Amino acid sequence: xxxxxxxxxxxxxxxxxxxxxxxxxxxxxxxxxxxxxxxxxxxxxxxxxxxxxxxxxxxxxxxxxxxxxxxxxxxxxxxxxxxxxxxxxxxxxxxxxxxxxxxxxxxxxxxxxxxxxxxxxxxxxxxxxxxxxxxxxxxxxxxxxxxxxxxxxxxxxxxxxxxxxxxxxxxxxxxxxxxxxxxxxxxxxxxxxxxxxxxxxxxxxxxxxxxxxxxxxxxxxxxxxxxxxxxxxxxxxxxxxxxxxxxxxxxxxxxxxxxxxxxxxxxxxxxxxxxxxxxxxxxxxxxxxxxxxxxxxxxxxxxxxxxxxxxxx
Amino acid sequence: xxxxxxxxxxxxxxxxxxxxxxxxxxxxxxxxxxxxxxxxxxxxxxxxxxxxxxxxxxxxxxxxxxxxxxxxxxxxxxxxxxxxxxxxxxxxxxxxxxxxxxxxxxxxxxxxxxxxxxxxxxxxxxxxxxxxxxxxxxxxxxxxxxxxxxxxxxxxxxxxxxxxxxxxxxxxxxxxxxxxxxxxxxxxxxxxxxxxxxxxxxxxxxxxxxxxxxxxxxxxxxxxxxxxxxxxxxxxxxxxxxxxxxxxxxxxxxxxxxxxxxxxxxxxxxxxxxxxxxxxxxxxxxxxxxxxxxxxxxxxxxxxxxxx
Numbered sequence: 001x002x003x004x005x006x007x008x009x010x011x012x013x014x015x016x017x018x019x020x021x022x023x024x025x026x027x028x029x030x031x032x033x034x035x036x037x038x039x040x041x042x043x044x045x046x047x048x049x050x051x052x053x054x055x056x057x058x059x060x061x062x063x064x065x066x067x068x069x070x071x072x073x074x075x076x077x078x079x080x081x082x083x084x085x086x087x088x089x090x091x092x093x094x095x096x097x098x099x100x101x102x103x104x105x106x107x108x109x110x111x112x113x114x115x116x117x118x119x120x121x122x123x124x125x126x127x128x129x130x131x132x133x134x135x136x137x138x139x140x141x142x143x144x145x146x147x148x149x150x151x152x153x154x155x156x157x158x159x160x161x162x163x164x165x166x167x168x169x170x171x172x173x174x175x176x177x178x179x180x181x182x183x184x185x186x187x188x189x190x191x192x193x194x195x196x197x198x199x200x201x202x203x204x205x206x207x208x209x210x211x212x213x214x215x216x217x218x219x220x221x222x223x224x225x226x227x228x229x230x231x232x233x234x235x236x237x238x239x240x241x242x243x244x245x246x247x248x249x250x251x252x253x254x255x256x257x258x259x260x261x262x263x264x265x266x267x268x269x270x271x272x273x274x275x276x277x278x279x280x281x282x283x284x285x286x287x288x289x290x291x292x293x294x295x296x297x298x299x300x301x302x303x304x305x306x307x308x309x310x311x312x313x
Numbered sequence: 314x315x316x317x318x319x320x321x322x323x324x325x326x327x328x329x330x331x332x333x334x335x336x337x338x339x340x341x342x343x344x345x346x347x348x349x350x351x352x353x354x355x356x357x358x359x360x361x362x363x364x365x366x367x368x369x370x371x372x373x374x375x376x377x378x379x380x381x382x383x384x385x386x387x388x389x390x391x392x393x394x395x396x397x398x399x400x401x402x403x404x405x406x407x408x409x410x411x412x413x414x415x416x417x418x419x420x421x422x423x424x425x426x427x428x429x430x431x432x433x434x435x436x437x438x439x440x441x442x443x444x445x446x447x448x449x450x451x452x453x454x455x456x457x458x459x460x461x462x463x464x465x466x467x468x469x470x471x472x473x474x475x476x477x478x479x480x481x482x483x484x485x486x487x488x489x490x491x492x493x494x495x496x497x498x499x500x501x502x503x504x505x506x507x508x509x510x511x512x513x514x515x516x517x518x519x520x521x522x523x524x525x526x527x528x529x530x531x532x533x534x535x536x537x538x539x540x541x542x543x544x545x546x547x548x549x550x551x552x553x554x555x556x557x558x559x560x561x562x563x564x565x566x567x568x569x570x571x572x573x574x575x576x577x578x579x580x581x582x583x584x585x586x587x588x589x590x591x592x593x594x595x596x597x598x599x600x601x602x603x604x605x606x607x608x609x610x611x612x613x614x615x616x617x618x619x620x621x
Contacts, residue, residue, distance in 0.1 A: 002484050043320050054373045054453055058490055058509055059533060065330075065512035073341040074565075093326045100339060117323065127315035134321060197496035223543070225550040226557065262534050263514070263574075 001160065007187060007196045008206070008296055009310050017301040017307035019192060019248030021293070023138075025283035026244025027237070028290045029276060031079060032154075032185065032254040033086040033110075034216075035072065035101060036119040037094045038064045047124035048159065067258030068094075070311070072101055074261040078270055080108070082277045087287040088145050089115040089154045089254070092138040095145035102145055111286040112146050113185075114138040114168075115157025123159040131161055136171045139170065151288040154185040154209065165196060169204045178203075183291035185209035191240060193294040195303050203295050207287050208250040212236070215259040215269075230268030237276050244281070250290060334495070335519050335528070345570020346515065346620050348613075352606035353566035354559060355613045356599055357575045358415040359508070359531055360404065361484070362430070364423040364447045365393045373453045377487040378538060378579070393581050397427055400584015407432060407589065411596040416610045418444040418484040418508075421471035431475035440609035441475065443468045443504065452533035454491040459498045469503050482529070482610050483507040499523040506614055514562070514572055516617050527618070529610055531575040537583040548591045555595050563604045574599075606617060 021028050040061050042050045051057035079086050088105055090112050095102050105112070115121075117138050123131055139150040153168040165184050172181015184196065187206045196204045211217050213236060218229050233253060240249040253272075260269045277284060325331040348355055367390045369380045378393070379388035408415045417434050419441055424431050434441065446451070446468050452461060465483075472480055483498050488509045498504040499521045506516070506527040506621075511534075517526040533539055535558060540551045555576065562572040576595075583592050599605050 037331075039325070043317075045316070045320070054489065056490060059488060059511065062512035063509040063533065066514075069338065069512055070340045070514050073339060079467060093323065096326050096328060097331070098337060099328070100342075117326075121320065125316045130315050130321060133325060217543075223545060225546045225549070226542075226554060262532075263561040264554035265557075266561050267557045282507075 005162065007165065008189060008194055009197075009306055011194065011306050011309065013191070015306050016192070016247060016290050017298065018246075019050070019294070019298050021248045021283040024281060026248060026281045027240050028248065028250045028283045028285055029237075030087050030250070030252050030285055030287055030290060031084050032089050032252055032287060033075060033079075034089040034115060034154075035068070035091065035094055035254045036064065036089075036115065036256070037068075037091040037097055039118055039120040042118065042120035045122045045124055048122050048157075048237060050120040066259050067256060067261065068098055068101060071102070071257035071261030074266060075255065075257050076104060076108070078266065078273065084272045084277070084284055085110050085286055087111040087113060087152070089113060090142065091115055091119050092118065093117050095141050099145070106146055111152075111288050112142050112150065113152035113154070113287060114142060114149050114150050115154045117141070122157055123155055123161050123164060126161065128163055128167070131163065132167050132171060134260060135143065135167050136175070139171060139175055143175070149179040151180060151291060152183045152185060152207065157287070158186065160186060165204070166199050169198050169202045170200055173200070173202060174276065182295065183207045185287065186253075191243075192247070193250060193298070195289060195299055195306065203299055205291050205294055205299065207252070207290050209252045209254055210236070211254075213252060214254040215265075216256050219259050219265070226265040226268040229265070230272045233269075233272035234275050237272075241279060241281070260273040333520060333547055335517055338465070339519065340514060341569060343515070344620070346617055348571040348606050348616060349550045350606070353571060354443050354563050354602075354606065355571060355573045355606035355616075356413070356605050357531070357609045357610050357613055358408070358413055358572055358578065358607070359442070359484075359575060359610065360401070360415050360417050360578045360580065361444060362397060362401065362417055362419045362423050362427075362580070363393065363444065364420045365390060366427060366447055366449045369449045373451065373455055373489075376448045376451060379448060395585050396579060397423065397430060398580030400580035400589075401430060403584050403589045404578065404580055404592065405437075405594050407596055411593075411600045414595055414599065414609050414612075416440045416442060416482070418442040418482070419472055420444050420447045420486070421468035422447040424471045424475055428475070435475045435477055438477045440478065440482070440611050441472055441480055442484050442508070442610065443472055443480055445482045451486050451489045452491050452494045452497075453489055456491060458493060458497065461491065461494065462500065465501050465504070469501060478611070479503065481505040484531070485509050488533070495519060495521040495526055496523050497605070499526055506610070508575075508610075516573075516614060527614060529574055529575070529614060531577055533577070535575070536577040536579075538579050541582055541588070545570035548588055552591045552594055556598055559599055559602070559605070563602070566604070
């Protein structure tokens, strides 16, 4: 085990090379909609129990199924209304289980990125070749069903190994060259994209995916009230918008169709989306577009600045 | 040591669900349902009347809302009793005032212990749903078929004297089931619908080895205990959440057909003096809306069934 994963060096938020988003936008705003499949009776993993309750875990399983049966369309209509294309963090087995959902998202030109095969199959305990196989399977499944070359990763249920990001980037290159495996949502160290150090030396970035804005973290872990969730989204946006005038920022709302789409929660979410998209200098975009823009325009300057500041210290 | 290779095998990775209990179906694809008199939102108020034994065994796990302290946990035992002695009468008054047709999910043993309360429910011609024997009698895979059958039959027998109509509904204690619970319920020849699964906002057909049941949607997320005692949200927020849910479902119903708002209430939670007012406010808000139809679970189900 390592003391530090080694993905990034210390890099202070002040005095960084300036990011200017397309059309002079201050904030790159994206909604990372998790669309997940949890298995009712998954195999045991030696490091993590899939369900806290005894089998069959009806409460946990069925509310997640609610997300796909009921919540997805509800959230999709809302994103349509505010001109937002979702970036889907996808349990890729959903392509086989629920192709209707995939079709609806394809019609809207939403982005699909990998969130593993099932959210009940953890990375913990896999050796390198097993993890590589799981990552490859998920990326190939996305391509087979959507013709998209998967750019981003959020490890299934946020379960990682030390090699997760390396393997994702390497499989992306093998399958799709520079179009595949270019960003991760697994790290929470910044409000801007940052270069990530990999063993391959590939240009690879972390795109902010805010755990604090994540509806499951807000509602299940922090147990906050729906209207307060709406308020903290607005507050989060206000500050990133203000700071973005100086140096472009990224705001992400990670959602789950079984949380934010529940009838008692949608109104607060809608008010927040209306507020954000009502501002002029917001780039409403997707994870891939942010990563590509950053790699094209900002990556080299960022890396040089990080190197300089590291030498100074 | 890598994981066993079976961890990377996916035998149920195919179209539809990863089990054969029900068909995959998106709510937005289904035929719209009409409620009587052009109503949009069926309001199902479900009140759970529960007995939590002091000598809780907690098999296979502690029941939700059960004893948590070393024996004798008098604080939780007596606070649960408070609901059946005091809180429920505040709720009955509110239901009478706003002319709400509440449905009662009752533990069989509670009926034996509180016949006075059961008669108050019978006088109102209210529907009773079987809620298991008591809160410590959970349905799980450690029970034999015979044991589970006996629990269901004993529960139904205890409730029947107080039921003004046939008992057709089931809500498992803590909403736990074993793998055979749906088969056992169907075999009772009384139960036609159950309310444990929370994967829909409308009823749907649930398959069992003994013929189909109907799954009725009763949200956990909107439950009084979940919002107030698990999430520790304020009473005001609880009221806002219910009203926001009703508004959303009504607007959806105008485009997609009738919806159901299932509110799960517990007298030991919402019947407290500092909380009953928020229930009254909710009922006033809902019952003053022309789109809302207050009905028992069975009535709602009959309307739904007749349009399938």
